[in-house]
Amino acid sequence: MTRGSTVNPDSPVFNPKKFLATERDNSKINITQLNHFLESTPENSRLVRSLIDQIVNDPILKTQTNYYDNEILKEREQTLKKIARLSLYMEQDIKTVRHSFRNKDLLKSLQDEQENANTLTNKDISIFDKRLSLIAMIDPQLSTRVGVHLGLFGNCIKGNGTDEQIKYWLQTKGALFIKGIYGCFAMTELGHGSNVAQMQTTATYNPEDDTFIINTPNLTATKWWIGGAAHSATHSVAYCRLIVNGKDYGVKTFVVPLRNITTFDLLPGISIGDLGKKMGRDGIDNGWIQYKNVVIPREYMLSRFTKVVKDPQTGVPTVKTQPQLDQISGYSALLSGRVNMVMDSFRFGSRFTTIATRYAVGRQQFANTKDSPETQLINYPLHQYRLIPQIAITYLISPVAFDLLDNYYTTLEELYTASSNKSSSASLDLVSKKLKNLFVDSAALKATNTWLVAQLIDELRQSCGGHGYSQYNGFGKGYNDWVVQCTWEGDNNILSLTAAKSIVKKFVDAALKGKYNSSLDEHSFDYLNPTNIMKIMSTSSSPYFEFKEGGGEDDNQDYRTIWGVMLVKLIAHIAKQIRKTNDPDMMSKSLVMVSKFHSIQLMLKCFETKLNNKKTSDPKTREILWKLYKLFSLYFIDKHSGEFQQFKILKPDQVTNVIQKKLLQLLPEIRTECIALTDAFKLPDEVLNAPIGYYDGDIYQNYFNEIIQNNPVEKTEAGKPPYVDLLLKTLHRGYTFDEALGGSSDSSILEKLSK
Amino acid sequence: MTRGSTVNPDSPVFNPKKFLATERDNSKINITQLNHFLESTPENSRLVRSLIDQIVNDPILKTQTNYYDNEILKEREQTLKKIARLSLYMEQDIKTVRHSFRNKDLLKSLQDEQENANTLTNKDISIFDKRLSLIAMIDPQLSTRVGVHLGLFGNCIKGNGTDEQIKYWLQTKGALFIKGIYGCFAMTELGHGSNVAQMQTTATYNPEDDTFIINTPNLTATKWWIGGAAHSATHSVAYCRLIVNGKDYGVKTFVVPLRNITTFDLLPGISIGDLGKKMGRDGIDNGWIQYKNVVIPREYMLSRFTKVVKDPQTGVPTVKTQPQLDQISGYSALLSGRVNMVMDSFRFGSRFTTIATRYAVGRQQFANTKDSPETQLINYPLHQYRLIPQIAITYLISPVAFDLLDNYYTTLEELYTASSNKSSSASLDLVSKKLKNLFVDSAALKATNTWLVAQLIDELRQSCGGHGYSQYNGFGKGYNDWVVQCTWEGDNNILSLTAAKSIVKKFVDAALKGKYNSSLDEHSFDYLNPTNIMKIMSTSSSPYFEFKEGGGEDDNQDYRTIWGVMLVKLIAHIAKQIRKTNDPDMMSKSLVMVSKFHSIQLMLKCFETKLNNKKTSDPKTREILWKLYKLFSLYFIDKHSGEFQQFKILKPDQVTNVIQKKLLQLLPEIRTECIALTDAFKLPDEVLNAPIGYYDGDIYQNYFNEIIQNNPVEKTEAGKPPYVDLLLKTLHRGYTFDEALGGSSDSSILEKLSK
Incomplete structure (x- = not known):
């Protein structure tokens, strides 16, 4: 029974393939249009398909179910092999963007210090970035391990280095092309994670030699969790306290070499160890680093905004700094990670909803009557309630993820221009305000969406019953790899609090001082428009929210507007309490909610904006997308019906007769297209890497085959363990x-x- | 810096040990009384301590942090070694209960078929059961792997076999003492999990040979997930459709040998494979089994309630059955597992709250002012909100877990007596009603508490930041091992629905027919007392709930009563809807809530009953226990404030000014005793197996030491990977x-x- 041929294809008992085929036959929506909606444009959709096609067919980059059996050292080695392979793709991707296959070797000229070649732009690496982002869905540890070098190490140099420093380390030395040096990002310490300003590693200026001496003063100052440190990094960018003449100038960044690039021996004063097993992502070689009197030239300090200058006459060193920009740039290395994690949330969500939806359609359990065939899981109302909102969540993440990414690139470009061109302080001021909004949005969206997807994977694993617990169906490693996203690049709770406190401040400015910059704030904070606030806070006569029932697309906006009402009332309550107690921390629980609700309304807004551009023309397809929009809103209103009643936005009877009723009505309507909706993600089986979710729906045979293949007969003899x-x-x-x-x-x- | 001596003990920066010591110095409660409360009696507390002491000091049974580094085959072999060792403890534990160290070898006489030795009772194995239950907290895969044999295989034979069959397989053959044969429980199939009645494996009676022929008719009928099958089982109890004369009598149980017990070769017709890697618990050798025309004697069918009898004259076989008991017994093998999982929830909860609490006290992050030392995590209101309710949950699980276990043993004993003594049908009827209530309680409590603890582990891992993601701090493996509890022995959603449907039926009987058996239902369902229902449903004039404010212990009961009100109103709503639509499945989402709310009120009741027996005499200790009780109730009221407002039990302002206010007031009050409350679990460091949670609070040094020990310098050279x-x-x-x-x-x- 291990061969497909022994299974009766017409068995009345189980034929999941037929179930899936039937769903596809009956679908009335346009999958191509859906996919273009999800990928933003037809061009991007094509690019994504072609990149995925390349990754899953590459003999080194592809993953199969035996991937789940790797031990830690194997994972590390395999990941490094993939990085070596990726470095070649990177060169090709840059040439593709630049159309430079016919000229003198581009990278060689970028590396050549003699030539005045221009630098790489974000556009130049746009294809490769997308490639990495897609790999994050298939093999997350790979994208992180190479991302630490290219993203964290590289962005830290780009954000904090002078033009010459950037050119030297990234181009001349080759770091940008994973050549010559391999970097790690030595920020976190054993005793300090989120609180960057309190890092304890020191960089003490020694005027006699014009050098810095890097030191780890005590155990808790040990650099910790440093990806790449244990095995692969030749250089670190280290966050250290700058000490000049005994004075502490706060935490700055320094390039500190770790290993001899020819022999890979540890350099003098460097002590490194492996952090070993983690909950997931063992392919990343996280390590610890201690520095003991490590000497580096003064010029290895990244000095775009802060510089130690030695008076040529007196020899007295002074510290020159641009505090405003220095602070912004200090955090910008983490910003890219946060923005990308929102896109990761969409990709991971699409992977696991596809698996679980196909399983729910193919799997049967219990019969209605004794003689009827067993019911497909998807036809149980409870199963619909567990599964379909997760599809809606995934659909709602996509538009906001693309929007945030665009916003990030635009704003960073503006910042770079403003900071290098000696621009007016007005334009610098404007871009730093934009950056602040970006910080709020990215923090709230990173926290909210990584949490949502952690729950999504867990809920959907449970919805696949015991088979969800098999490592070969991907949920286990998927969850373990995923959940660190809730912690790194800013702990979700801390990020939520930070974002919410900024939003409360915006509210206070708008409500009390009428301060509201519509060109800046329209995009994400239109609910904080003073007119809107006034309207909401003054509707004492008829305070309850009523959904318009016209049925036209314009009426759908109500499903977002209600979140604006919720936000204004909740924030007003918080602001009042804080005014009373002067202790914002006491309102933390509600502040975390503000961050979540802000994200929900922003997701609805980006979705609605995208759908309103009418590029999705097929009426049935538009209809299902609007249903997902409504479901998303109703699902979370229902989850938070406590707050909606507490703040008198909904009456108890509205919760029962409007919210919950509409919610339960939508589920079976969307259910009829659940296979088409997940097919529209267009993820090939090799990306899913979970046999119960493969396209053909042959759940049992596929799953059995993979089990057999990964667990061959024991060497000792069939069924006999070595012991x-x-x-x-x-x-x-x-x-x-x-x-x-x-x-x-x-x-x-x-x-x-x-x- | 790898030695303790290099750390300055008076460093102003970080001294987590001092923080923990201060908490202990300032505690005003009695840890011993708390521990007696948690362990039910002083005797049990002593027994638990001594068993734990033995386990963690046993050279084979103990676990250390290198446990987290094991690969799958190593895990399997090590688990088997531990089982071999446990078999010796088992013999000793039985002798201890029986005080039989001075007589002829007890087990030998139990094994001797010639002697008419009595059988083992639940009391006989009570110490060993407790030992296993404690091991479930330290090394869950070990307790499961041996539990499949002793619990599932053994209980299936006990529940479905005749007296002679029980004696033969368990005593004479030695299965009960892990001797001679090793059993597995072949129930689940690839295509069927929860729906036992639809299993497809067949046992066809062959009158010519007076045998059964066991067959796996198709791929989906492959026995799947069978713990012990891949490596260790010599026998299976197989759930098969009984086919006699072409007629299908439904699913019954059969002892089917798998391997030659001398050579361990697979027997004819048996095909077995390994299921390989799972999300967790890889020490269990789950496998699949296919039976191809496997012949077993008729007498291997377990025949306590259903028997195939051959007419001695005509040779015609007939099937005799006691349908009522047959059905009950069919499920009872899973009952023990469910009951034990509630106890597991308490133990797992205590392990992870201890770790996270000590970390929260020792870890500092951000300072209030520039020059003040950084604040301990535990002093942030948000951190208190994340952590302290988890302590309350753990405390609230303990009394219900002990209560359920007692209830289980008593009822099973009564069932056994009633079914073997040809008792009156009245007494059989009574015990089957008790059993039904037990099914409801165990299903609801299993589902609710395994979910709560899954969330607890996840939330507390996040509360430990990055260090929670290290495998050596236990959360990763803890979570992965834990979450299967939400799926096996009855999927949590299915169990919740089943329990809730029974509760709704009870409500309808009580409300419409006045049916309520106070001696039976008082314990768990007192809120369904018709008088109570009437009172709640008729209070239209002043419908809202008011908490009494006297402050006496008697007033505390309000915190439970409100849940009874919630349940009655919610169930009445559900019953009304079902009457309208005649489709209970449409109310599934609310039904799952009923199961959860039922569990919450039962947990409050058991806690209150135990505290009211006044054995905990110290006033400060009683006070803190009442605070945990209130916090537990308020925490969940707040989480479900949507339902409390929707069903008009609380007004919006009450949510703000009573529930949330009281909740936020309690947190800092309980915070002052959080270390004492978790110390009171009395879990030694070896049980925690997580250096950031060790007793002395030396977080950083302990953690660093374990990292170093488990990740020694590379063989290739320090910092040089093999690749x-x-x-x-x-x-x-x-x-x-x-x-x-x-x-x-x-x-x-x-x-x-x-x-």
């Missing part, structure tokens, strides 16, 4: 407990012994 | 992209080529 002797010895231990004592408990013998 | 050559080759690839093409993109050459 069979121990088993036999245990089962056939011939002695009794008394005999094992080497004495006896026989009463006649005991009697003798007591004489 | 260093690949790294160097990648970084120093000297060729350009063009050179790698083996051609050129130089325009002059290209020009030549186009000529």
Whole structure:
């Protein structure tokens, strides 16, 4: 029964393939239009397909179910092999963007210090970035391990280095192309994570040699969790306290070499260790680093905004700094990670909803009557409630993820221009305000969406019953790899609080001082428009929210507007309490909610904006997308019906007769297109890497085949474990407990012994 | 810095040990009384301590942090070694209960078929059961792997076998003592989990040979997830459809041998494979089994309630059955597992709250002012909200877990007596009603508490930041091992629905027919007392709930009563809807809530009952226990404030001014005793197996030491991975992209080529 041919394709008992085929036959929506909606444009959709096609067919980059069996060292080695392969793709991707296959080797000229070649732009690496982002869905540890070098190490140099420093380390030395040096990002310490300003590693200026001496002053200052440190990094960018003439200038960044790039020996004063096993992502070689009197030239300090200058006459060193920009740039290395994690949330969500939806359609359980065939899981209302909102969540993440990414690139470009061109302080001021909004949005969206997807994976794993627990169906490693996203690049709770506190401040400015910059704030904070606030806060006569029932697309906006009302009332309540107690921390629980609700309304807004551009023309397809929009809103209103009633936005009867009723009505309507909706993600089986979710729906045969393939007959003999002797010895231990004592408990013998 | 001596104990920066010591110095409660409360009695507390002491000091049974590094085969072998060791403890534990160290070997006489020795009772194995239950907290895969044999295999035989069959398989053959044979429980199939009645494996009676022929008719009928099958089982109890004379009598149980007990070769017709990697618990050798015309004697069918009898004259076989008991017994094998999982929830909860609480006290992050020391995590209101309710949940699970276990043993004993003594049908009827209530309680409590603890582990892991993601701090494996509890022995959603449907039926009986059996239902369902229902449903004039404010202990009961009100109103609503639509499945989402709310009120009731017996005499200790009780109730009221407002039990302002206010007031009050409350679990460091949670609070040093110990310097050389050559080759690839093409993109050459 291990061969497909022994299965009766017309068996009345189980034929999941037919179930899936039927769903596809009956679908009335346009999958191509859906996919273009999800990928933003037809061009991007094509690019994404072609990149995925390349990744899953590449003999080194592809993953199969045996991927789940790797031990830690194997994972590390395989990941490095993939990085070596990726470095070649990177060169090709840059050439593709630049159309430079016919000229003198582009990278060589970028590396050549003599030539005045221009630098790489974000556009130049746009294809490769997308490639990495897609790999994050298939093999997350790979994209992180190379992302630490290219993203964290690279962005830290780009954000904090002078133009010459950027050119030297990234181009001349080759770091940008994963050549010459491999970097790690030595920020976190054993005793300090989120609180960057309190890092304890020191960089003390030594005027005699014009050098810095890097030191780890105590155990808790050990650099910790440093991806790449254990095995691969030749250089670190280290966050250290700048000490000049005994004065502490706060935390700055320094390039500190770790290993001899020719022999890979650790350099003097460098002590490094492996952090070993983690909950997931063991392919990343996270390590710890201690610096003991490590000497680096003064010029290795990244000095775009802060510089130690030695007076040529007196030899006295002074510190020159641009505090405003220095602070912004200090955090910008983490910003890219946060923005990308929102896109990761969409990709991961699409992977696991596809698997679980196909399983729900193919799997049967319990019959309505004794003689009827068993019911497909998807036809149970409870199963619909568990699964379909997760599809809606995934659909709602996509538009906001693309929007945030665009916003990030635009704003960073503006910042770079403003900071290098000696622009007016007004334009610098404007871009720093934009950056602040971006910080709020990215923090709230990173926290909210990584949490949502962690729950999504867990809920959907449970919805696949026991088979969800098999490592070969991807949920286990998927979850373990995923959940660190809730912690790194800013802990979700801390990020939520930070974002919410900024939003509360915006509210206070708008409500009390009428301050509201519509060109800046329209995009994400239109609910904080003073007119809107006034309207909401003054509707004491008829305070409850009513959904318009026209049925036109314009009426759908109500499903977002209600979240604006919720936000204004909740924030007003928080602001009032804080005014009373002067202790914002006491309102933390509500502040986390503000961050979540802000994200929900922003997701609805980006979705609505995208759908309103009418590029999705097919009416049935538009209809299902609007249904997902409504479901998303209703699902979370229902989850938070406590707050909606507490703040008198909904009456108890509205919760029952409007919210919950509409919610339960939508589920079976969307259910009819659930296969089409997940097919529209267009993820090939190789990306899903979970046999119960493969396209053909042949759940049992696919799953059985993978199990057999990954667990061949024991070398010792079928069904005999290598430790069979121990088993036999245990089962056939011939002695009794008394005999094992080497004495006896026989009463006649005991009697003798007591004489 | 790897030695303790290099750390300055008076460092102003970080001294987590001092923080923990201070908490202990300032505690005003009695830890011993708390522990007696948690362990039910002083005797049990002593027993638990001594068993734990033995386990964590046993050279084979103990676990250390290197446990987290094991690969799958190592896990399996190590688990088997531990089982061999446990078999010896088992014999000793039985002798201890029986005080039989001085007589003829007890087990030998139990095994001797000639002697009419009595059988083992639940009391006989009570110490060993407790030992296993404690091991479930330390090494869950071990307790499951041996539990499948002793619990599932053994209980299935006990529940479905005749007295002679029980004696033969369990005592004479030695299964009960892990001797002679090793059993597995072949229920689940690839295509069927929860729906036992639809299993497809067949046992066809062959009158010619007076045998059964066991067959796996198709791929989906493959027995799947069978713990012990892959490596260790010599026998299975197989759930098969009984086919006699072509007629299908439904699913019954059969003892089917799998392996030659002397050579361990697979027997004819048996095909077995390994299921390989799972999300967790890889120490269990789950496998699949296919039966191809496997012949077993008729007498291997377990025949306590259903028997195939051959007419001695005509040779015609007939099937005799006691349908009522047959059905009950069919499920009872899973009952023990469910009951034990509630106890597991308490133990797992206590392990992870201890770790996270100590970390929260020792860890500092951000300072209030620039010069003040950084604040301990535990002093942030948000951190209190994340952590302290988890302590309350753990405390509230303990009393219900002990209560359920007692209830289970008593009821099973009564069932056994009633079914074997040809008792009156009245007494059989009574015990089957008790059993039904037990099914409801165990289903609801299993589902609710395994979900709560899954969330607890996840939330507390996040509360430990990055260090929670290290495998050596236990959360990763803890979570992965834990979450299968939400799926096996009855999927949590299915169990919740089943329990809730029974509760709704009870409500309808009580409300409409006045049916309520106070002696039976008082314990768990007192809120369904018709008088109570009437009172709640008729209070239209002043419908809202008011908490009494006297402050006496008697007033505390309000915190439970409100849940009874919630349940009655919610169930009444559900019943009304079902009457309208006649489709209970449409109310599934609310039904799952009923199961959860029922559990919450039952947990409050058991806690209150235990505290009211006044054995905990110290006033400060009683006070803190009442605070936990209130916090538990308020925490969940707040989480479900949507329902409390929707069903008009609380007004919006009450949510703000009573529930949320009281909740936020309690947190800092309980916070002052959080270390004492978790110390009171009395879990030694070896049980926690997570250095950031060890007793002395020396977080950083302990953690660093374990990391170093488990990740020694690479064999290749410090900091050099075994795959260093690949790294160097990648970084120093000297060729350009063009050179790698083996051609050129130089325009002059290209020009030549186009000529």
